[in-house]
Amino acid sequence: MFQHQFINGAVFDYPLGKIVAIGRNYAEHAKELNNPIPTEPILFIKPATSAVDMHQSFSIPQGKGAVHHELEIALLIGKTAKNITEQNAWDYVAGIGLGLDLTLRDVQDKLKEKGHPWEKAKAFDGANPLSHWLLPSAISDKNNISLQLTKNGEVKQSGNSNMMITSIPALLAYASSFFTLQPGDVVMTGTPAGVGALNVGDKLLAELHNVLRVNTSIEC
Ligand code: ZN
Numbered sequence: 005m006f007q008h009q010f011i012n013g014a015v016f017d018y019p020l021g022k023i024v025a026i027g028r029n030y031a032e033h034a035k036e037l038n039n040p041i042p043t044e045p046i047l048f049i050k051p052a053t054s055a056v057d058m059h060q061s062f063s064i065p066q067g068k069g070a071v072h073h074e075l076e077i078a079l080l081i082g083k084t085a086k087n088i089t090e091q092n093a094w095d096y097v098a099g100i101g102l103g104l105d106l107t108l109r110d111v112q113d114k115l116k117e118k119g120h121p122w123e124k125a126k127a128f129d130g131a132n133p134l135s136h137w138l139l140p141s142a143i144s145d146k147n148n149i150s151l152q153l154t155k156n157g158e159v160k161q162s163g164n165s166n167m168m169i170t171s172i173p174a175l176l177a178y179a180s181s182f183f184t185l186q187p188g189d190v191v192m193t194g195t196p197a198g199v200g201a202l203n204v205g206d207k208l209l210a211e212l213h214n215v216l217r218v219n220t221s222i223e224c
Contacts (some may be wrong), residue, residue: 006055008099008188009136016080016098016137018188023050023132024179025076025105029168029194037136045170050105050127055190058104058133058210061223064202065128069110071202074195075153075210077172078103080137082103085176086187093173094146095110096185099137102151102210102218105191106131109201134190135210135218142215146172151196154209163196170194176203192201 008018027046028034034041056062064071082098105126112125143149148167149172165172172193179191202222210218 006052006057006134010099011136011138012142014099014137014139016082018186020052020055021095021186021189022183023054023103023190023192024183024185025126025192026170026175026194029170029175030196031169031197032167032197033195036199041169045175047179048126048180049183050120050132053129054127056130056133058102058135058218058220061221062130062133063223064106064130064204065108067216070108072107072109072199073153073155073160073208074105074107074199075151075200076103076105076195077149077165077193077212078134079172079176079191079193081185081189081191082177082187084187085180085190088177088180090171090173093176094140096099096176097140098187100140100143100149100212100214101135101137102136102208102216103190105168105192105195106133106202107199132192133220134211135212135216138215140219143213152211153198154211155200155202156207160200161196161198165193167196168194190191
């Protein structure tokens with residue numbers, strides 16, 4: 005079972021709850037998959053059983069087509085949020101870190117074609133590796149948070165929160181108007197362009213704004 009762990013010695017006792025994620029929050033990523041840029045945030049939920057520790061090597065599904073990496077800024081909710089406003093949205097965030105919104109892309113393409121829900125593509129066991137958490141104060145300018153994913157020595161994804169279509173405070177406020185966010189829940193904030201397939205043996209370096217570096221790999 006996934007446990008929240010803080011890097012800077014903070015204590016957080018809540019178990020992982022749901023993971024609320026947003027689709028197509030960076031225009032360049034929407035374009036690379038030939039998706040229209042949404043006029044309203046696209047939200048979906050991944051269960052706690054999709055989370056694994058990103059600091060350990062992890063496995064990916066076999067025999068179900070391509071598994072894509074989507075590196076995202078992840079937020080750990082610290083207190084109950086329902087119908088919150090953008091202005092104080094960061095008050096509800098206990099931790100900031102990184103998540104991989106792993107996606108069975110071939111499965112998702114087929115589901116999208118038929119207009120079916122895409123849980124099988126995004127909510128499977130192990131579909132959401134999460135890093136350990138930093139206090140949000142570790143990053144002073146919340147409108148300028150960079151993230152980068154390097155695969156086998158090659159930079160694949162590089163982005164910044166200032167490129168988001170829906171900002172982090174706007175996303176928290178919007179999500180909380182549909183789903184009560186509870187302590188232990190995680191919010192995934194969307195992926196920049198550069199998504200691509202993962203294979204067994206790949207070595208990944210995930211970085212958050214020079215404050216967090218996670219080395220990990222894909223095992224069989
Ligand atoms: Zn995503």
